[in-house]
Amino acid sequence: MHRTETRHISVEAHRDKVRALLAPLRTDDWVERLPLLEALGRGLAVDIAAPLDLPPFANSQMDGFAIRSGDVPDGGTELRVVAPVPAGAAPAELPVGTAAPIMTGAMMPAGADAVVPIEQAVPDSFPAPGEPATVRLPATAAGTFVRDIGSDIHSGEPALGSGTFLGPGQLGLLAAMGFTDVPVRPSLRVLLVTTGDEVVEPGSPLGPGKIFDSNGTLLEASMRQAGLEVTRTGISTDRPEELALLLRRHAPDVDLIVTTGGVSKGAYEVVRQAMAGHDVEFTAVAMQPGGPQGIGSFDGVPVLGFPGNPVSCLVSFEMFLRPVLTELFGAPAPRPAVRARLAEALTSPPGKHQVRRGTLAPDGTVRLEGGAGSHLVHALARSNALVHVPEGTAALAAGDEVEVWIL
């Protein structure tokens, strides 16, 4: 029973430590090649250059008539209609003095250099194929309604960089370039252990002094959303030897251990005690909530010890683990950061980076949900954003601008 003196380290300095802890997990050997759809939510492991031009050939942007622009003088002219060009066909060269009905996306015939939309033609409809017909078209500049070959990306140009998060748009681009699979960074396997004699599984009887474990669900859901593979062990009691045994059993099968609770300065700090003899440091980060943090390794496996209150857990995950995963592995997608105006005043401990929970409205204001208390899970459940009050700020007024991360 003793207190350790605590010097606060900054949020940035602790994030640097988390990055240094996890960086060795990113190796060039540890890359998976996955079919595109299975790669959804992963980080790209290599730079990818376009293997072809996009579009692969000049094509029409409209349903209309492909022409040689030089054939139509100012004031327009009548042209003979030749066979139509459907999308997917390889058309013959366009004879001089003719117009070819062409569909959106269809290849421009050789010689044609412009498309007149059907709406501008007289008559403004396509003739039946095979029947002799003419059409009157207005003068049209070369290039009009033509999508040039390579106008989206040229063959050989950088298409996606290593570390890019693979969402629908990125996977769509890979498909457009003909890829069927893609090398991605692995998904880390995490052992998640919630601790505390006061904590019982939801669904169990709730005795006096006890609370239901929400950290396990809150963090496992956050980790799954971030693409991690989570192993849960159930709740560990406050007996250090029991926790140490549990960690020793599971450590060989995971890439990272995350614990909650037991890292503070109280008399019964199970994670601190279970980690005795291991290379784990317990620090006080200048952050509210989520100040007490453990970091190091247990049996060679990286360990992060988050504090025990639910909001502190979530803030620890969002401030340290999630952004470092994004930096190192390209996934999950970074939280969108925006500027917003406070709907109300707030106070903050000036020596700490305060992270409040709030609701960002479309008009750019953010309303705080609940107070600063780290036990307020109902307030958390109403929030869609984290509100940052930087170190050195003691108070902000309604209307002041803050940085907000959208959850």
Added chain:
Amino acid sequence: MHRTETRHISVEAHRDKVRALLAPLRTDDWVERLPLLEALGRGLAVDIAAPLDLPPFANSQMDGFAIRSGDVPDGGTELRVVAPVPAGAAPAELPVGTAAPIMTGAMMPAGADAVVPIEQAVPDSFPAPGEPATVRLPATAAGTFVRDIGSDIHSGEPALGSGTFLGPGQLGLLAAMGFTDVPVRPSLRVLLVTTGDEVVEPGSPLGPGKIFDSNGTLLEASMRQAGLEVTRTGISTDRPEELALLLRRHAPDVDLIVTTGGVSKGAYEVVRQAMAGHDVEFTAVAMQPGGPQGIGSFDGVPVLGFPGNPVSCLVSFEMFLRPVLTELFGAPAPRPAVRARLAEALTSPPGKHQVRRGTLAPDGTVRLEGGAGSHLVHALARSNALVHVPEGTAALAAGDEVEVWIL
């Protein structure tokens, strides 16, 4: 081969039609009860009231000493230290004139009404349990560092409303309230069919006039992210009878059919032709890209016919299907909408709602990626936001404010 005259309908009017089409799928009979973690990403199907107070009992917000505030006069006093209160214990009543070491989250002993943080005590450390000791404590107002019973939510109060998206925070709250499972809206089964003679599967040889299918990957990834169960059939050619056969075979097993391509005014519009005789309407929405849209039902199954360009597909999904799913089923989570300043000028067809792609920076500016062209998949892959230019706007200047949806 003919053109149909097209009157444009507004984005809002078309979204209303999509909502009306899908609303019958939301019935009180069709609800699943899922374990909390499996409910991640679903919409809550019922209103949930708190079955208990949170916190369930008054507890300490700090590691420190629980006291009766009336025992300590101005200027402070020395109190006898009694047995400590660990988290999870049900403590005895606090004798008058004593202080109990108490850990964060531990139940306040009956009679105690304030906590003095360990840092303010003299000595500022906990005595070894069982050894007689006293501690000098400052005067402390009743309620200090006590989390009152029900201060987050009271038993019986509304906790989460029907239709709430279940993310980590909401599931964490349900766990804190003791729930192990939760009634949620179902995940719709979607048949996704990409069409077009010009479209070939990625990985196949690419003949002249052909492009790789990116719509299938782009939309399946978007749909999976939105929690839909997707069946893909491969690419249908431009032969209407082949598409009709394929739809007829799969329709009984799905809740919704989404097609891409073949809904425009060209000469070869396979979806239009395959839907002949079914209750499907082809309309022109006042939107760019994504104007041509099909909507109706095929063999009794709701159908949405998106246009064939990749960007048009994505915009159709994001503007019509995704927001309607959120409204009706509570999932996926709504796209965050924020105001941003344009980094550059743009022009827009004044009669249409233009949707551009862009990159939102943390300083609140948004840069456009690529032009308005709906074939620009590389530009789409660089974007993190949709930029809205409302109907009636022909031009915007750099610095003008726009609504942006974060992807």
